[in-house]
Amino acid sequence: MSSSPDTIEMSLPFKPEYVSVARLAASGIANRIGFDVEVIEDIKVAISEVCSKLVGLGSKISENYTIAFTLRKDRLDIIFKCSDDSLKCLFNNSNDELSLSIITALMDDFELCTTDKDYLLSMSKTLKEKG
Amino acid sequence: MSSSPDTIEMSLPFKPEYVSVARLAASGIANRIGFDVEVIEDIKVAISEVCSKLVGLGSKISENYTIAFTLRKDRLDIIFKCSDDSLKCLFNNSNDELSLSIITALMDDFELCTTDKDYLLSMSKTLKEKG
Amino acid sequence: MSSELNFKEVQSENLYELYVSGEVDIYTSQVLKSKLYEIIDANQKDLLIECSELNYIDSTGLGIFVGALKKVKQYNKQIYISGLKDNIKKLFVITGLDKLFIIKE
Amino acid sequence: MSSELNFKEVQSENLYELYVSGEVDIYTSQVLKSKLYEIIDANQKDLLIECSELNYIDSTGLGIFVGALKKVKQYNKQIYISGLKDNIKKLFVITGLDKLFIIKE
Ligand SMILES: Nc1ncnc2c1ncn2[C@@H]1O[C@H](COP(=O)(O)OP(=O)(O)O)[C@@H](O)[C@H]1O
Ligand SMILES: Nc1ncnc2c1ncn2[C@@H]1O[C@H](COP(=O)(O)OP(=O)(O)O)[C@@H](O)[C@H]1O
Numbered sequence: 242m243s244s245s246p247d248t249i250e251m252s253l254p255f256k257p258e259y260v261s262v263a264r265l266a267a268s269g270i271a272n273r274i275g276f277d278v279e280v281i282e283d284i285k286v287a288i289s290e291v292c293s294k295l296v297g298l299g300s301k302i303s304e305n306y307t308i309a310f311t312l313r314k315d316r317l318d319i320i321f322k323c324s325d326d327s328l329k330c331l332f333n334n335s336n337d338e339l340s341l342s343i344i345t346a347l348m349d350d351f352e353l354c355t356t357d358k359d360y361l362l363s364m365s366k367t368l369k370e371k372g
Numbered sequence: 373m374s375s376s377p378d379t380i381e382m383s384l385p386f387k388p389e390y391v392s393v394a395r396l397a398a399s400g401i402a403n404r405i406g407f408d409v410e411v412i413e414d415i416k417v418a419i420s421e422v423c424s425k426l427v428g429l430g431s432k433i434s435e436n437y438t439i440a441f442t443l444r445k446d447r448l449d450i451i452f453k454c455s456d457d458s459l460k461c462l463f464n465n466s467n468d469e470l471s472l473s474i475i476t477a478l479m480d481d482f483e484l485c486t487t488d489k490d491y492l493l494s495m496s497k498t499l500k501e502k503g
Numbered sequence: 504m505s506s507e508l509n510f511k512e513v514q515s516e517n518l519y520e521l522y523v524s525g526e527v528d529i530y531t532s533q534v535l536k537s538k539l540y541e542i543i544d545a546n547q548k549d550l551l552i553e554c555s556e557l558n559y560i561d562s563t564g565l566g567i568f569v570g571a572l573k574k575v576k577q578y579n580k581q582i583y584i585s586g587l588k589d590n591i592k593k594l595f596v597i598t599g600l601d602k603l604f605i606i607k608e
Numbered sequence: 609m610s611s612e613l614n615f616k617e618v619q620s621e622n623l624y625e626l627y628v629s630g631e632v633d634i635y636t637s638q639v640l641k642s643k644l645y646e647i648i649d650a651n652q653k654d655l656l657i658e659c660s661e662l663n664y665i666d667s668t669g670l671g672i673f674v675g676a677l678k679k680v681k682q683y684n685k686q687i688y689i690s691g692l693k694d695n696i697k698k699l700f701v702i703t704g705l706d707k708l709f710i711i712k713e
Contacts, residue, residue, distance in 0.1 A: 247385045248436070249393065254378045257635040261612070262380065262400035264633075264664075269393035282664075282695040289666045293634040305379070339667035339703050346702040388530040392507070395528075395559075413559075413590040420561045424529040470562035470598050477597040 247312045252305040253292070260292040263308060267319075270310050274317050275368055283347040284317065284366055290340040291321055291362065294332065300325040309360075315368040320360040328361055330354040378443045383436040384423070391423040394439060398450075401441050405448050406499055414478040415448065415497055421471040422452055422493065425463065431456040440491075446499040451491040459492055461485040507531050510538055519548045524556035527564030535564060539571040547578040555586030565600060572603060583607055612636050615643055624653045629661035632669030640669060644676040652683040660691030670705060677708060688712055 251266050253259045264285040271281045288308065295306050302325040311318040332341050332353050344351060350365040352358075382397055384390045395416040402412045419439065426437050433456040442449040463472050463484050475482060481496040483489075508531040511522035519542055527535050543550060552568070572582050585607040587595065595601040613636040616627035624647055632640050648655065657673070677687050690712040692700065700706040 245435075247387065247390070248383075249385070249390065250381075250383045250436075251397065252379075252381045254380070256378065257633075258404055259378070259380065260633055260635060261631065262397060262404070265400040266382065266393060266397040269396040273389055273393070279695060285664070286666050286695075286699065289633055293666065293668050296634055304376075305381075339670055342703050343667055343699060388528075391528055391530060392526065410590060416559070417561050417594065420528055424561065424563050427529055470565055473598050474562055474594060
């Protein structure tokens with residue numbers, strides 16, 4: 242009935258052993274939009290980069306962080322949320338060079354440092370017609 | 373730091389195309405506890421039975437329903453939640469015979485009809501030592 | 504998008520063979536139902552459902568098999584099911600459907 | 609629990625070959641790091657990391673490869689990497705690490 246896009250949310254503990262669970266869920270979601278296998282791998286890597294960073298930092302306030310997927314006709318929007326605002330602007334360290342280069346190369350749109358939103362960061366991947 | 377068990381939550385639209393996403397996430401989670409492949413398949417089926425029923429009924433109030441996984445050392449607890457209380461006591465129809473026989477056979481504990489709880493239903497699977 | 508459910512069909516004089524591969528769940532089940540019902544009405548033969556590449560099924564799919572069996576019985580024909588993986592065979596046993604269908608190894 | 613990361617090791621006079629299979633992420637990366645560092649310190653040889661069965665890696669794993677390279681260089685040795693799948697090779701190119709390691713087809 243509603244014409245708003247479908248959303249899927251997943252909340253995960255700040256622990257390394259659950260990053261692979263995020264990847265599995267992401268691959269199922271990306272498959273639903275119609276991304277091909279190669280792009281699905283890219284999305285999994287980009288999501289893992291963020292999860293790994295969050296897990297590495299941890300939180301004193303929150304048990305879990307949340308990944309929200311919005312499934313549009315030709316685009317997957319992903320935002321990371323957490324009640325712990327100290328995690329905003331996640332990638333601000335020179336050690337993050339590898340992660341940053343990977344995320345920016347693999348995703349089409351991203352906002353990796355936000356301090357005034359109700360989420361930590363956002364990234365999107367657009368479905369392209371096969372040439 | 374906390375000794376409370378890890379929880380993973382996933383909220384999904386009431387649509388058939390996302391039941392497979394629940395299965396993928398469930399298989400990753402069950403793998404983390406250490407269930408073997410055969411038991412993981414059983415857990416996926418039991419979860420699908422509930423998702424399929426929810427999707428079949430739908431909700432006029434809620435866009436999404438939530439699956440909450442609690443990962444204990446030797447047990448996976450799964451509860452289904454939704455703000456739509458009309459979905460309580462999901463399996464009360466004679467057409468549910470197949471689903472009910474499957475869930476009760478595959479899971480170790482279950483509470484399929486609850487009206488006085490803050491969730492729709494619960495099910496658990498216990499990790500058994502290999503004989 | 505990758506296809507979750509695929510079919511291959513082989514006909515002989517008295518038997519129609521349907522090879523089912525992939526996953527049958529609430530999303531893919533309508534395709535299975537249409538396929539089975541069409542085959543049954545169009546051919547009115549015994550039907551073999553070959554499942555060695557069927558990786559997943561739940562009550563939605565099992566219900567469709569039962570519906571197909573009722574349809575086949577109208578023509579006094581049978582449904583044979585072969586190649587079931589252990590996890591799926593278990594579901595037939597749990598639900599008692601192993602006694603309704605002719606299950607072959 | 610199924611093991612997400614596995615190794616096979618083959619030694620010859622001048623080369624130590626490590627076959628890596630499975631997934632390297634933040635959870636499995638410490639095992640990879642220990643394995644690489646132990647091999648390098650114990651053998652002080654050129655190292656070939658064979659990756660044709662490596663299905664997943666991200667910056668956590670790439671960082672460990674870089675750490676291993678620094679260690680190998682202390683002994684004036686090299687790291688060769690072979691068998692990279694396309695998706696993983698892409699990560700080496702994106703990050704410029706394809707210029708630090710000797711990547712073989
Ligand atoms: N344990 C069972 N044994 C036999 N029949 C069953 C069992 N459980 C459910 N059924 C029947 O399975 C059928 C499901 O078929 P269905 O897929 O809905 O096709 P149709 O819409 O043609 O009835 C229903 O008729 C239902 O009564
Ligand atoms: N683009 C890059 N090029 C070269 N080195 C890098 C790059 N990005 C990160 N590094 C380095 O990779 C290393 C990561 O190694 P690490 O796994 O932490 O092992 P160690 O703990 O022994 O340093 C760090 O020294 C980091 O500075």
